[in-house]
Amino acid sequence: VQYDPLNPVGRNPDLVLQARVPGYRVNDWQQAAYTDRLIYDAWDKQACLVLASDWSRRASIRELYRPYHDREVLQAEADVARTILAEIDARGPLSSHDFEDRKRYSDDTWYGQTRANRVLRALWACGEIVTHYRKNGRHYYDRPARIIPEQYYDMPPLLDKEAYTRWIITQRYRAVGLLRPNAEACIWSACGDGAARKLALVQLVEDGTLTPVRVGEKGTLYYMLSSALSLLDAELPEPHVIFMGPLDNMLWDRKAIQHLFDFDYIWEVYKPVAQRRWGYYVLPVFYGDRFIARLDSRLEKGTWNILHWWWEPDIMPDAEMLAALRDATARFLQYLQADRVSVDENVDSVARTTILNGIRLEA
Template identity: 25%
Template sequence: MPQLQHISLTQAQKIIVLQQQLHISSKAARGERGVLQSLEHLGYIQIDSISVINRAHHHSLYNRVKGYKEQHLNQLQRSGSIFEYWSHAAAYLPMSAYRYSLPRKLALKNGEQHWFKKDPKMMAQVLAEIADCGPMMARDFASATHTNSGWWDWKPAKIALEQLFMQGDLMVTERRGFQKVYDLSDKVLPADVDRTVPSTAQHCQFLIEQYLQANAIAKAEHFGYLLKGFKTNIKQQLQLMLEQGLIVQLQVGADVYFARAGVEKLLKQKLSRSKVKILSPFDNLLIQRKRMQQLFNFNYQLECYVPKPKRLFGYFSLPILQGQQFVGT
């Protein structure tokens, strides 16, 4: 077994920040093309409904893409370049990753419980309505009439929409304001998209490769964040990839991390120590809080979920990154 390469914690921080593309290169693509490239590199951008400063997906992309405009996501979604689904949370994902959403969709379709109990009759009615009428939002069912039973019951219809979305029968074709517009998946998906269901090994390898591409280094527990049933299979795949030379291990202080071979070459790149970024609480860099504490000595909590008397900083304090160091909130 090759000898472990050692890097310092400071070097690890630099590699991670550079790999997260938070310091925009002058050669980086701008605008809509830049957004797509950023999503393909990061693997996802989290969608969040909180809009104190701006919604998380806009905030995170603004920090990474020159010339970012909010309409770019809708344009990419309508063109079939990206899609909405569940990563560790609601997210925009590149269409190139579509096939890796299929295992969860099939599990839900085959009986795995989601947030709500299935109502097959309502789901069939909602699906038929969209097939007949075209793309619809949840609020359209508040006023639409149904031929068999009169007025739609809006709440069950909304739950049915979400279930059909999660199990893959419907997709979001765009958002109007922040409202999802649903259509049949076959009408949304590009003709050439890969619809083959990955094996467990393929899925785990994808999760590992995508995470290292976006985050540079990781421990076994960082892969498959908040995904159920992957822990053992990811560990097995990591060992196989090590044996195949697809990944390596780096020692950072007392801890051992996985990385792609050659990741230390990033240390040759310049990283401004004075440039400041105010990050979204849901930014890809810091969404795994325990990892941030270990690697950046940064203990951050979004306090909108904390009772007011227990808050230290306020309802919506934002992390401040200067160079490769978190300097406050």
């Protein structure tokens, strides 16, 4: 599950989980990560939450990025790195604010702008330290041996390149469900080069892990987990409305989403306001087997402020769809743990009435 720090209506892990786990509330994932130790923060396709049980399998990812972080940060700041590790070893979980070295850099990068922050992030990416917990979004780091459960930490690392590539590609399909072999490059981060991925796909089909499928009039090639094939013939559940996060696993391959659902989605959060077509943090709205709308909203001081709602051009909402939207609104209010809702007067009147009815249903 991809992590992103922006928090308009919960962070991306919250949005991903509320779309799938009944009764989920904002920040529930932190219990699984920082108390139960079922998951932990790691670098995958981007910063992600991953299973603690996969620690040994991810050794190749840590080694893959180590030369870059050594070259860019750790070799240049070797003394700082040694000091930080010694302090963590002696004192336990620490953040960048616990170190007096506050030298700042002018460039704004993923590492952060202080020397301590940059060294900590480089050590984290290499697996020398792991996030012990977060406080107001800030990482507090400790050694992995004190965080990753012993039965997983002590497992031998998966260093065979072909075996690792088969494993990580299987995880991508497990995360998304249906993927094109030529999906967006960021999806295949840490999955080897094109030749390694091609070989892995052949091997995964041969051993029955993946099945190739052709979709649409042109027979576009996708692959899926063979274990999920039975779902193609399963009876569809009763349709319900889902508000999806912008970095939801299902949306990772935007071109595939356009091909499969005729839904053109672009996350505009980093675009200048004048260049946005929709809004700052727009959530796709899914119903049954299609995308029906887009929602832009914020949680501010206990109030869920709904700023914009756009129906997709071919959508004519009927009674069943509106009833599902009403129920989804009530669930989302519970997920946010909001006290009240405010719907902008410019919001489509049908959506506005339905959302407010959902809030009254919750009350």
